[in-house]
């Protein structure tokens with residue numbers, strides 16, 4: 001598989017540190033609010049990365065943190081008159097509601113910053129000992145200029161960062177480029193003891209600490225949104241590599257933005273839609289579909305129309321699945337070898353697309369071609385139940401890698417199945433697809449169901 005590596009700005013063959021294994025770290029949400037559609041993108045696309053690597057036989061260890069202490073959480077807690085812990089607990093709960101709704105699997109571990117203070121202090125201690133960090137005014141800062149590799153991820157030479165950066169009077173930093181690893185406690189803020197006095201961790205250090213604790217000093221893939229490249233990920237690299245003396249992450253993957261009118265959807269701009277509000281109107285799955293229908297590095301312009309298109313595309317997939325299910329249930333037999341070979345070709349093309357830097361857009365294109373092929377096969381006089389069964393399993397296999405077709409369960413009750421067929425027939429009629437409408441009528445007839453067209457709609461009875 002090839003992955004576009006932000007570090008080298010090239011697509012590179014993915015070679016894991018240990019054969020057959022992949023250790024992945026994804027920066028998780030700061031839990032002070034509901035997640036918005038922009039935040040849903042990294043959640044969904046890196047869930048697909050994990051599923052795909054597993055599909056290809058890798059043992060994946062996936063860590064995603066919760067940032068449960070920072071300025072925004074403290075502000076929210078003060079606004080609401082509750083503790084930071086309560087804010088975090090509430091929005092972690094809400095996160096799970098949305099993540100599950102989006103079909104995102106739980107990571108292998110979901111560590112929280114506040115539960116990893118010892119590891120954080122151990123990295124800061126190592127950095128101080130090696131001269132890469134210094135305490136000052138109750139805080140501890142990273143000596144950015146001491147790190148020869150600084151700027152390698154965002155591809156900006158340190159001189160470019162220097163311009164505009166100035167030391168303010170009373171500044172506790174030695175250099176304006178230095179950033180905080182530890183922030184001395186302010187009155188009323190949560191604080192932990194440390195060798196440099198009570199305080200709390202900076203944002204960047206928590207990821208270095210949790211990645212090391214749960215995945216090791218060198219990890220295979222580090223991912224997150226494009227906006228995290230600088231300074232967050234640049235700082236993570238600086239901290240981890242200076243503390244551990246080995247490379248931090250071998251591959252860096254960054255998703256592009258969800259935009260609204262070409263501007264990044266973000267809380268600060270106020271141009272965001274929460275996942276919850278969109279899901280309440282359209283369901284969760286069209287949101288996931290939106291994320292996987294594009295290549296993860298391509299910007300997506302969000303609109304209601306695009307969600308509606310996603311919903312319609314999903315309907316086509318579900319309709320095909322349902323049809324296959326019905327034909328498959330109608331008999332037994334062996335599928336034709338040639339047909340099975342055709343299905344395998346679709347599988348191979350799907351893999352080729354995904355191997356090319358997780359090109360889910362092309363992969364979905366292959367799935368829709370498969371759907372056309374399967375619909376045609378089901379259109380015949382006497383569609384083969386065995387072929388339908390094989391087609392169904394190919395369709396479920398490939399949509400499953402993208403984490404799609406999870407929301408609607410197959411109707412198991414006979415009445416539900418009849419209703420579903422009547423709905424499919426109504427749709428066929430609305431599309432003037434008379435042959436299909438007649439076919440469904442006949443199928444129902446063979447199930448002992450008689451239809452009656454009335455001014456109120458179609459009614460049915462068992463004969």
Ligand SMILES: Nc1ncnc2c1ncn2[C@@H]1O[C@H](COP(=O)(O)OP(=O)(O)OP(=O)(O)O)[C@@H](O)[C@H]1O
Nearest residue numbers: 029030038039041042224225256257258265266267
């Ligand atoms: N508009 C967007 N499009 C794609 N990814 C985004 C967008 N906004 C945030 N992300 C990603 O969502 C993940 C969660 O980030 P985080 O919780 O820090 O969001 P945030 O910074 O609160 O969002 P905002 O940018 O709205 O303030 C990160 O990987 C971030 O890169």
Ligand SMILES: [Zn+2]
Nearest residue numbers: 027207232236
């Ligand atoms: Zn991070």
